[in-house]
């Protein structure tokens with residue numbers, strides 16, 4: 001069988017674009033298949049925070065002269081867009097009390113213009129080596145002894161592409177992972193609906209903050225979160241507010257209806273009374289356990305396609321970079337995929353059971369009523385606690401803040417103290 005190119009890369013999000021750019025720099029030829037018509041746009045919800053915590057995803061970042069530098073993996077990515085620095089992560093109770101985590105010397109996150117990042121990545125691709133097919137959906141993948149065949153549909157036209165290896169970069173709800181049967185051994189935790197509005201003319205009293213509105217009145221099973229983004233004209237800051245709604249329990253809530261209700265009728269409605277909706281994003285997000293060994297004989301699963309929840313944009317760039325290097329080694333007869341396996345398992349927190357387990361069964365405010373959250377946050381609202389934006393550790397950080405106040409809570413609200421102690425038992429079990 002004659003294979004047309006070295007690689008087929010399915011999906012042109014951050015991981016696929018990074019893989020295409022890196023592989024073209026290594027001299028490999030590829031097809032890059034993307035179902036969107038324009039690569040440097042996105043409609044899928046994404047807060048676009050670059051998380052700056054040292055060691056996050058096993059990496060250390062620096063921001064230099066229009067480049068985001070990955071110090072441990074030793075590469076950098078061009079980013080010419082604006083940043084909005086976030087100095088704290090604030091959780092707000094239904095009546096407005098706060099729990100604030102942050103740092104004083106460096107922002108806890110830097111929000112980027114994701115469309116600009118995608119544009120910069122696209123510009124790095126050598127189009128003499130990478131054939132880009134937009135409005136094209138990969139429907140099937142077959143592995144052969146010495147290559148892969150990917151069946152695609154481009155505006156109703158069906159055809160097959162052949163290459164020596166395939167990099168599957170099609171995101172968290174990966175169709176290719178599913179049809180190859182790799183979801184069969186993954187645990188399905190839950191599925192979330194997300195709806196996001198990009199807003200202008202808001203009046204937000206907490207600038208430079210990642211804000212999460214807690215309590216069942218905001219979201220019966222999840223949370224509403226918002227943050228400033230440098231995505232208006234000339235880097236103007238707009239706010240993005242999202243309802244993240246895990247589909248748990250019997251009731252069929254509408255994420256959009258809940259978000260509309262929050263904006264119009266909550267304690268915080270004044271913040272939005274002049275707001276204009278500029279754009280709408282959304283997604284369905286399936287939470288499964290990660291694929292620990294993310295490759296077959298000639299196929300490697302890159303970025304969110306193999307992840308629990310998400311690798312984040314920064315992780316997707318790391319995955320794309322390492323997957324392209326792995327592919328080059330495989331083509332040279334070396335064990336490149338094994339090296340990727342090492343990278344995957346040593347960088348991402350969800351591949352460490354001791355970090356994944358607490359996020360699944362650990363501390364969460366859904367166990368508390370709105371009144372209880374109001375009470376708890378009345379104890380914390382005057383303090384900035386040390387902490388980052390980190391889904392894997394934040395539950396433990398917050399639980400510890402309240403455990404330090406346990407004697408007072410036991411005296412004033414014994415039923416809340418009991419719930420806090422039950423989390424400790426659950427985590428230690």
Ligand SMILES: Cc1cc2nc3c(=O)[nH]c(=O)nc-3n(C[C@H](O)[C@H](O)[C@H](O)COP(=O)(O)OP(=O)(O)OC[C@H]3O[C@@H](n4cnc5c(N)ncnc54)[C@H](O)[C@@H]3O)c2cc1C
Nearest residue numbers: 011013014015035047048049138170171303304312313316
């Ligand atoms: C609500 C929400 C908030 C988030 N907030 C942040 C944040 O603050 N910071 C952060 O870093 N990350 C955040 N993320 C995660 C981040 O968006 C992802 O981790 C990142 O985009 C993963 O990149 P990827 O390239 O692996 O996948 P994706 O970005 O999902 O890219 C996959 C690409 O493949 C294409 N595709 C899919 N199927 C096919 C197919 N069959 N054929 C052809 N093309 C296909 C898609 O159109 C898409 O372009 C958030 C995600 C969500 C849902």
